[in-house]
Amino acid sequence: MIFKKPAGIILAAGLFLTGCSSSGEDEYKxxxxxxxxxxxLHGSGYPGSGESFFIATHNGLFKYEDNEWTESNSNKHDYMGFAPxxxxxxxxxxxxxxxxxKNPLGLVKSKDLGKTLEKLAFYGETDFHYLTAGYESGKLYVLNEAPNSELEAGFYSSSDEGETWDKLDMKGVEPDIxxxxxxxxxxxxxxxxxxxAGVYLSKDGGDTxxxxxxxxxxxxxxxxxxxGIYSVIDGExxxxxEFDLDTLEETEYRLPSLKTDNPIMYIAVNPDDSAELTFVTYKNDIYQSKDGGSEWKEIMDAGDPR
Incomplete structure (x- = not known):
C-alpha cells in the first residue's frame, strides 16, 4: 500500500501577503x-520555538499548548510542505x-505564526508538497514535481530563501517513491x-x-x-x-498500538527539548511524549481534538 500526503492584499512592494479573509476582520489569533x-493534515512541528506544537491543515493552522487545542481564526490557508x-x-x-x-502560494514564509506571509519564490506558480528546512540553518530542500518558470522538475536546495537554487543529483534514491x-x-x-523502499541519508547536500x-x-x-528518527511498516x-548519525546504531521506541493502515506520517521533535516527541498518523491520530518515548499521550484521536 502506498501512503502519501504530500498540496490578497499585497503590501510592502509585494513582499508581504495578508489577503482578504473569509473569516472576517477580527484580529488574527x-x-x-x-x-x-x-x-x-499536511505537516507538523514547532515553528519559532518549542513553546507550542502546530499542525498545518487544509483549513489553516492548529496549535497545541498547555494541553489545549486552538485554531487560527483567519488566514485558513491550505498549507502544504509545512516546514517549521x-x-x-x-x-x-x-x-x-x-x-x-494567488493560487498556488509558491514558496512563502511566516514569522508571526501565519498572521502574514512573505512571498519568496514562484508565487502563483508552484505548490511544493515536498519541502523541508533546517531548523537552525534555514537551508531549504524541495522536490519540484513539475517545471515552473525557473526550475525543471527535480530535487533542489536553496541557502538564501529561494533567491537561487541548486539542482541536486539525488543519486541512490528514486524521487517518484x-x-x-x-x-x-x-x-x-x-x-x-x-x-x-526504505530510509536514505545524504551527507553531501542531496547529491548522493x-x-x-x-x-x-x-x-x-x-x-x-x-x-535521526524514522518510522517504517515492518510486516504487521x-x-x-532512532539511529545515531555517525554509527547508524538503532534503538526502537515503544509505541502505542498502531495498525499498518495507520502509519506515522509526520514526526516532530521539540527544538528546545529533544525528549519531547510528537507524531501524526495517516488517520490523524496524534501522540506526544515528554520523556523520550517512554510514555505517550494521545492528544488527537482521528482528527478529534482531546
Whole structure:
C-alpha cells in the first residue's frame, strides 16, 4: 500500500501577503476550534520555538499548548510542505476560499505564526508538497514535481530563501517513491528521505544518498542534532526507530498500538527539548511524549481534538 500526503492584499512592494479573509476582520489569533474534526493534515512541528506544537491543515493552522487545542481564526490557508524553523515556518499550498491571494502560494514564509506571509519564490506558480528546512540553518530542500518558470522538475536546495537554487543529483534514491524528507537542524549538507523502499541519508547536500534501512516502506523521518528518527511498516507492525548519525546504531521506541493502515506520517521533535516527541498518523491520530518515548499521550484521536 502506498501512503502519501504530500498540496490578497499585497503590501510592502509585494513582499508581504495578508489577503482578504473569509473569516472576517477580527484580529488574527488562535481560538477554540469550531470544527469537531480536523481533516487533511499536511505537516507538523514547532515553528519559532518549542513553546507550542502546530499542525498545518487544509483549513489553516492548529496549535497545541498547555494541553489545549486552538485554531487560527483567519488566514485558513491550505498549507502544504509545512516546514517549521527557528523564526517561524516556510510553506506552500493554496489560499483559503475568498482570499485574493494567488493560487498556488509558491514558496512563502511566516514569522508571526501565519498572521502574514512573505512571498519568496514562484508565487502563483508552484505548490511544493515536498519541502523541508533546517531548523537552525534555514537551508531549504524541495522536490519540484513539475517545471515552473525557473526550475525543471527535480530535487533542489536553496541557502538564501529561494533567491537561487541548486539542482541536486539525488543519486541512490528514486524521487517518484519519495514519501517525506527532513533536513538536519544545523548541518546544511545533511538531509534524509523516507520512501517506499526504505530510509536514505545524504551527507553531501542531496547529491548522493546511502541507505539507513532498505526493504521496508518508510513513511516519515526527522532529526535531532545527534540522531535521526524514522518510522517504517515492518510486516504487521509500525515501528519508530532512532539511529545515531555517525554509527547508524538503532534503538526502537515503544509505541502505542498502531495498525499498518495507520502509519506515522509526520514526526516532530521539540527544538528546545529533544525528549519531547510528537507524531501524526495517516488517520490523524496524534501522540506526544515528554520523556523520550517512554510514555505517550494521545492528544488527537482521528482528527478529534482531546
Amino acid at each position: 488562535f481560538v477554540s476550534p469550531e470544527a469537531e474534526n480536523v481533516e487533511h 524553523y527557528k523564526n517561524g515556518f516556510y510553506s506552500s499550498g493554496h489560499p483559503e476560499p475568498g482570499s485574493d491571494l 519519495l514519501v517525506s524528507m527532513a533536513a538536519h537542524p544545523t548541518d546544511q549538507n545533511l538531509v534524509g528521505v523516507s520512501s517506499q 544518498f546511502t541507505p539507513v534501512t532498505e526493504g521496508k516502506p518508510s513513511t516519515s523521518i526527522a532529526f535531532t542534532e545527534q540522531k 507492525s509500525i515501528k519508530l526507530v
